Amino acid sequence: MKYLDEFRDPELARTLLDQIAATVTRHWVMMEVCGGQTHSIIRNGIDKLLPPEVELVHGPGCPVCVTPLDTIDKALAIAAQPGVIFCSFGDMLRVPGSDRDLFRVKSEGGDVRVVYSPLDAFRIAQQNPDRQVVFFGIGFETTAPANAMAVHMAKTHGLTNFSMLVSHVLVPPAIEAICSSPSNRVQAFLAAGHVCSVMGYADYAPLAEKYHVPIVVTGFEPLDILEGIRKTVLQLEAGRAEVENAYPRAVQRDGNPDARRMLADVFSVTDRNWRGIGMIPGSGWELSEKYRDFDAARRFTVTDIVTKESEICRSGEVLQGLIKPNQCEAFGTLCTPRKPLGATMVSTEGACAAYYNYGRFTESEGAPR
Amino acid sequence: MCLGIPGKVIEIYERDGAHMGKADFDGIVKEICLEYLPEIEIGDYAVVHVGFAITRLDEESAMETLVLMKQMGVLKLELDPDAALAAEARIALDGEHR
Numbered sequence: 001m002k003y004l005d006e007f008r009d010p011e012l013a014r015t016l017l018d019q020i021a022a023t024v025t026r027h028w029v030m031m032e033v034c035g036g037q038t039h040s041i042i043r044n045g046i047d048k049l050l051p052p053e054v055e056l057v058h059g060p061g062c063p064v065c066v067t068p069l070d071t072i073d074k075a076l077a078i079a080a081q082p083g084v085i086f087c088s089f090g091d092m093l094r095v096p097g098s099d100r101d102l103f104r105v106k107s108e109g110g111d112v113r114v115v116y117s118p119l120d121a122f123r124i125a126q127q128n129p130d131r132q133v134v135f136f137g138i139g140f141e142t143t144a145p146a147n148a149m150a151v152h153m154a155k156t157h158g159l160t161n162f163s164m165l166v167s168h169v170l171v172p173p174a175i176e177a178i179c180s181s182p183s184n185r186v187q188a189f190l191a192a193g194h195v196c197s198v199m200g201y202a203d204y205a206p207l208a209e210k211y212h213v214p215i216v217v218t219g220f221e222p223l224d225i226l227e228g229i230r231k232t233v234l235q236l237e238a239g240r241a242e243v244e245n246a247y248p249r250a251v252q253r254d255g256n257p258d259a260r261r262m263l264a265d266v267f268s269v270t271d272r273n274w275r276g277i278g279m280i281p282g283s284g285w286e287l288s289e290k291y292r293d294f295d296a297a298r299r300f301t302v303t304d305i306v307t308k309e310s311e312i313c314r315s316g317e318v319l320q321g322l323i324k325p326n327q328c329e330a331f332g333t334l335c336t337p338r339k340p341l342g343a344t345m346v347s348t349e350g351a352c353a354a355y356y357n358y359g360r361f362t363e364s365e366g367a368p369r
Numbered sequence: 370m371c372l373g374i375p376g377k378v379i380e381i382y383e384r385d386g387a388h389m390g391k392a393d394f395d396g397i398v399k400e401i402c403l404e405y406l407p408e409i410e411i412g413d414y415a416v417v418h419v420g421f422a423i424t425r426l427d428e429e430s431a432m433e434t435l436v437l438m439k440q441m442g443v444l445k446l447e448l449d450p451d452a453a454l455a456a457e458a459r460i461a462l463d464g465e466h467r
Binding site: 008034035036039043062063064089090091093094101103113114115116117118119120126139140142143145146149153156157194197198220221249250251252256258259262337338348349 | 370371372373385386387399400401402404405406407416418419420421423424426427430433434436437441443446447448449450451453454456457458460461
């Protein structure tokens with residue numbers, strides 16, 4: 001058991017696995033919706049250590065991967081404009097747009113800068129009053145408080161040269177979309193721990209009840225994931241469908257109230273198109289009326305965008321948990337991290353990149369059994 | 370980018386009217402925003418997302434997570450934009466030379 005030795009506490013891991021095996025009596029499908037968890041699962045071979053009855057499918061938990069293509073194209077067009085300083089998290093640089101990526105724009109002379117924090121972009125705007133500074137504000141509920149603060153600070157400091165291209169996505173509506181899809185196989189969810197650190201987990205209770213699915217708040221370390229799966233299996237076998245917190249050391253029921261107050265001020269809920277999935281009602285955040293002046297999509301008129309997705313890439317099915325990455329014909333051949341066809345192969349949080357980086361090239365090395 | 374990293378708060382101050390500080394991530398020191406954890410004190414640990422402390426964490430779990438992230442090789446990539454850019458550039462150039 002080469003995987004087990006790499007756990008921080010192999011004995012505890014063994015105990016959790018034994019309890020799962022002793023509890024499970026039939027086949028169950030559960031989904032994680034967090035790129036960090038996906039990577040942890042594949043890196044540590046958790047899917048292989050589990051009894052064959054427990055099947056893990058990977059959900060749309062990578063914010064970079066679900067950012068819609070027309071938004072990427074818009075970002076590329078803005079970043080290429082003279083006088084613009086375009087700031088982004090590093091993960092976005094090689095995400096393929098219709099005909100190029102941000103890295104290409106940068107190599108062709110665009111002023112594209114990688115920042116660690118959105119406040120770095122705010123400071124770049126302070127220091128360059130004669131340049132337009134645009135920040136690519138993407139992410140789930142985890143990065144949203146940071147992005148919100150950058151816009152808030154720009155407003156309080158009266159910065160007229162700062163704006164944000166916002167494409168935020170929300171986890172609960174995505175879970176609802178998956179549950180209500182006719183092709184859904186998922187019977188339970190591991191909710192992303194750090195998303196719940198911000199938002200709490202009260203929003204998941206109506207989903208658990210309506211679709212009769214257990215939703216267990218889970219951390220992203222291997223032992224946390226095993227504990228989340230153990231609690232999920234216990235619920236499934238008992239016929240329960242509740243929201244449970246398996247990550248109490250970092251998650252409180254109401255999340256972070258200060259962050260939620262800022263989010264409610266800066267953002268308002270909107271319908272959002274998810275790359276590879278499609279429109280999900282109420283699944284995104286845009287800048288609220290109060291902060292509309294900071295919306296880069298309004299400040300920069302970008303027209304004649306004609307989006308063009310790869311015809312081969314099946315990342316949409318991967319993101320919905322319908323296929324595993326290595327079931328795509330292009331996986332590891334036409335599509336690699338060096339020549340990605342879809343965002344799931346680019347991002348360090350994407351499922352295809354995880355399968356590629358940890359050598360899951362064939363179905364027997366990771367597909368359903 | 371989406372990953373939360375535990376850090377130890379080693380300094381607290383105001384900057385541009387915001388509650389800021391410095392955090393130590395296993396030897397890498399970064400400025401972080403403390404607006405969302407206003408009661409945090411020097412010596413406390415917090416999970417930090419893109420420069421923002423989001424939730425407190427006890428020291429033991431913070432240290433365990435840091436060790437794990439170091440093993441996975443994500444610590445520097447997450448915290449250092451230059452390292453992240455260099456990594457992306459390497460992969461991009463490799464791709465073009467293929």
